[in-house]
Amino acid sequence: MRGDNAFCPKSGAPLSKNRHYDHCGRAARAVEDDSASRRAGTVGELTNGAQRSSRTALFRYFRRSHERQFDADTALYRTATLALRRLKTTATGRQEWDDIVWFALHARLDRKGHDATWMLAHVDLRCPRCGGRLRYTDCGSGEIFATCVVDCTDDNADRLDEIRTLVANLYAATYPDDDGPGVDDLLTF
Numbered sequence: 022m023r024g025d026n027a028f029c030p031k032s033g034a035p036l037s038k039n040r041h042y043d044h045c046g047r048a049a050r051a052v053e054d055d056s057a058s059r060r061a062g063t064v065g066e067l068t069n070g071a072q073r074s075s076r077t078a079l080f081r082y083f084r085r086s087h088e089r090q091f092d093a094d095t096a097l098y099r100t101a102t103l104a105l106r107r108l109k110t111t112a113t114g115r116q117e118w119d120d121i122v123w124f125a126l127h128a129r130l131d132r133k134g135h136d137a138t139w140m141l142a143h144v145d146l147r148c149p150r151c152g153g154r155l156r157y158t159d160c161g162s163g164e165i166f167a168t169c170v171v172d173c174t175d176d177n178a179d180r181l182d183e184i185r186t187l188v189a190n191l192y193a194a195t196y197p198d199d200d201g202p203g204v205d206d207l208l209t210f
């Protein structure tokens with residue numbers, strides 16, 4: 022994941038608050054020292070996170086985020102591990118990015134009776150076309166739209182619809198026997 026919620030894409034370890042600059046002046050953050058980054062050998066690596074993190078990293082980030090607010094929950098972690106394995110194996114193309122996998126995981130856990138609302142505070146949605154940031158707008162009807170900040174398709178199109186479709190398609194491909202969430206049930210603000 023990139024942006025405010027970025028983490029080490031190989032281990033899931035947190036990144037330093039401070040930014041470091043390479044000889045070209047590019048900013049990056051350092052992977053902090055924890056048991057996961059030590060195991061993966063990424064302590065101190067400079068990164069801004071990735072659009073596509075490893076399954077291990079996503080799970081580690083999931084668990085770390087959960088434990089910041091709640092007691093450890095082995096049943097939840099078991100379900101999440103299995104779900105992540107299936108989702109990551111099935112995902113193709115843009116579905117493979119962390120934000121889409123994260124929302125599909127959220128839908129699966131919700132389906133399995135876990136309260137996964139907390140997950141929504143730990144993800145940044147990105148433009149499905151260019152990976153850029155999104156700008157959220159309420160057009161007065163109470164419905165929230167999200168447009169790409171650089172307007173990469175030059176039409177100010179709502180990206181939330183595209184994101185909902187990506188999540189619903191990934192879910193349906195991963196769990197063909199489960200009705201799953203309808204597109205309209207996903208990402209409602």
Ligand SMILES: [Zn+2]
Nearest residue numbers: 148151169173
């Ligand atoms: Zn874009």
